[in-house]
Amino acid sequence: MRYMDRNGFRVCDFGALLVILTCSCFLRTASGDPRTAAAGQFCGNSSSLSGSVFAINFVPAMDNLSSAVTSNGYGTAVIGQSPNAVFGLGQCMEDLNPTDCKLCFSEIRSLLPKCYPNTTGRLYLDGCFGRYANYSFFNDAIDSLDQSVCTTGNNSASPNDFGKALGAVIGNVTAEAIRSNKGYAVASASVANTSAYALAQCWQNLSQSLCSTCLNAAASSIVSCLPAVEGRALFAGCYMRYSTKLFWNVYPNGSSSSGTNNVVWIVVGTVLGVLFLIFVILASKKALLWRKAKALRDMYKAGIPAAISQSSLTFKYEDLRKASGNFSVSNKLGQGSYGTVYKAVHSDGKEVAVKRLFLNTRQWVDQFFNEVNLISQVRHKNLVKLLGCSVDGPESLLVYEYYANRSLDLFLFDANHEKNLGWEQRIDIVQGVAEGLSYLHEESETRIIHRDIKASNILLDDKFKPKITDFGLARAFSEEKTHLTTGVAGTLGYLAPEYVVHGHLTEKADVYSYGVLVLEVVTGKRCGGSIGSRAGHLLLSKVWNHYKNNTIEEIVDEGIYEESAKEDIMHVIQIGLLCTQANPGDRPTMAKVVELLRKRRHDWELILNDPPFFDVETAEDVNDADVSRLLSTSSAPNISRSSLSQFGGR
Structure with missing residues (x-):
């Protein structure tokens, strides 16, 4: 017709x-095509009159915009005041469902900041759009670009x-x-x-x-x-x-x-409905699952790592589905970088954690292989152990050891204070995470940057020993490379400033994230909150100000503070501040952090500079020279042996 x-x-x-x-x-599959192919990106040629203030506004504006678009398919954001304000707009095409919109705009969130530090930028993907500027453009229908x-x-x-x-x-x-x-x-x-x-x-x-x-x-x-x-x-x-x-x-x-x-x-639609009913009558549920599994295998093609094909690493999808109660909400443990984690109990009673992956684009499949490849190569007491995976069903699954105490954030940020960690437990956790990162950076055969160190990615075993998990965003690179340039990924508030601004990735990005985590462990306060990524900088600002004013007891978690432990607590806070220095060259290596943590007698002198974003509440009211620079050019801290403990804040 x-x-x-x-x-x-x-x-x-x-x-x-x-x-x-x-x-x-x-x-x-259940999702459509998020259409993440880039149609065009345009970056302006002018810079802000006050680069540091614009930088402070840029990150929360992108954070708020991303949250709005992934929730509603459209959003705007305005942070700051002219001429250093950041206006943002984002939208998905109307034919994208919520899942595909989220996938598409995650690409915008990763690629659009490449226009920074220019004051304007816009990015068109075939499925979504993002734009920012230091002026209001919300009524612009046409322009010179x-x-x-x-x-x-x-x-x-x-x-x-x-x-x-x-x-x-x-x-x-x-x-x-x-x-x-x-x-x-x-x-x-x-x-x-x-x-x-x-x-x-x-x-x-x-x-x-x-x-x-x-x-x-x-x-x-x-x-x-x-x-x-x-x-x-x-x-x-x-x-x-x-x-x-x-x-x-x-x-x-x-x-x-x-x-x-x-x-x-x-x-x-009517015709398709009839066809669908006929299909349901003629086809079994197993055949439908087989089609989905075949589509996923076609996406994998020859890319399945050799390690997966080993029988010791292979699990059957149907067994894991049943063991998790058909991925019941009651068995949900948490959310990873690109999947949901469930508790599963095998027929023999063994408990495992199963990560159910979101894989409807090649990019997500690559991240799945990335996690399997990297974590199957490493063995350390402070890294989560990969037991295997499943690639024979309609979804891909990763299987890890199960830890009954789950993740660190559940203890640090428990509003009811029903769960609490003592000081010795916290220092053991800080030490263990440092040792795990030091292994990834310097001791494993492949240099690995985790890129998403945060409290929810630190699991605790039955003895509260830490295990670093979620390697979906991790990156490996060879010895001869000094850095990687990549799209920004990770959790805002934990991200190093040079990585947010320039996509410049080194091990020092993990060091920065670790420093933020250390401050969370000591204070019991979240890095991120309802006010967006600015909250992470606010925590850092508060700790720094209390440190300079010698009133650190006012911000330390009251559940652990004792006068007898004040020196040890101060020592750990200083290490956290050292790891969050604005200049990546001022931060220690993780091997040095491990060494500093082991030496509890304070026989090192640490000279600290202002951390990035240290004055986020009043930055727009002071001169640019008085604001801590996003990327400090100050000299490296003096870390030298001394007979006395001397700590100074500039």
Whole structure:
């Protein structure tokens, strides 16, 4: 069945569309395509008048924006005051479901900060958009950076027919998106045997009038891509894309909007519903799981590490599913970097921890292999032990030793104070984590940077000995390399300033995270909180100010503070502050930290400089020269043997 528009173009071919939709429903996993391919990134050429203040505002603005978009599919953020304020905007395309939106915008969160320290930046992915600036741009529909991006070297074999189809579909999708209350539409059109598909999306902050201005300009621009088979219009207030193939997500539940073809989708949805019922009657649940498992294996292809194929590391998916009570909420232990962790009890009574992974893109599969490869290479008393994994089911699973006391954060931040750790237990935990990191950095065959050291990633065994876990974000690099340049990943508040700003990754990033963790252990206060990543800097600021004023007892966890332990507590706090120095060169290695912790007699002199973000509450009210620089250029601390204990804060 074909419908014609008033110009004689076939707007939709039911037969072809039905085949496309049916295939897409049965071959996709539960998630669609987050479309994380980059369409364009534009960074400004100007820097802030007060770089340090802009830096202080930048991180919480990105943090708040990411939280808003992953929760609602759209968000804005404003932190600070002009001219050093940071305005942020982000949005996912309307056809992305919440999971795919989260996956897509995590890429934005990782890549957009590469524009820093420039005061403006915008990033278009095919599934989402992110932008920041030091001024309000929320009413910008068009600007000087607007442009069309066309594929090169791949043109339509029927340029005349394709041109007519494209003209029709661009007109239809533009008109429908303007009429839509969400500023979104998708459409298709055909001439002869040539089809064109198009998607249009305005950002939600624009009024209908501004949306119309943007989309009409984008429509006029994008047709210049002809006869290329694919084109995109990247505008300040909207995004438009066309292709010869259907590229947006169509979910079995019909959650995707379809602009001009609402009636078409209703009919198709009805037909698909009938087909689905027939499929359920004819196919067994096992066959469905087999399809999903095959799709996952196809994604793995030849990439499964050799270690996984060893029988001692291989678990059956069905056994783990049953052992965890079908991944019951009551057995949930926590959330990892890219998966949920459950307690599972085997038939022989052995308890294990099972991480159920989110793997619907190649990137996440790579992180799965990364964790398996890295942790299977290391053996240390303070690192969690990998027992194996499962890759034979519809989901990938990692299996670890189970620790009854779970994670450190449950003890440090227990609001009811039902769980408490004594000072000796805390110093043992700090020491054990330091030894584990020292092993990763210097003693293992492969140099490994963990990248996500935090309280919830420190597990405690039945004797409260620490075990570092969650290697999904870890990175290995060879001896000859001094650093890696990579997208920012980890937990805000624990991230080293040079890593947040420049993506410059060394072992000193782990040292910084460790220092923040040490201060959490001593104070019993969270690094992050409801006010975003600024909370982590606020904790560091408070500890530093109490240290300088010699009032450290006012911030130490009252459950552990005793006058007799004051010197030991002060020593550990000084090590925590030393690890969080602004300049990475001022921070010690983890081997040096282990050495300092073992020498309780204070026979070392530590000269500390201001940590980064040390005055976050009042930074905008003082001169730039008075604000601690994000990347300090001060000299390294003097760590030298001395007969007396001398500690000074500059």
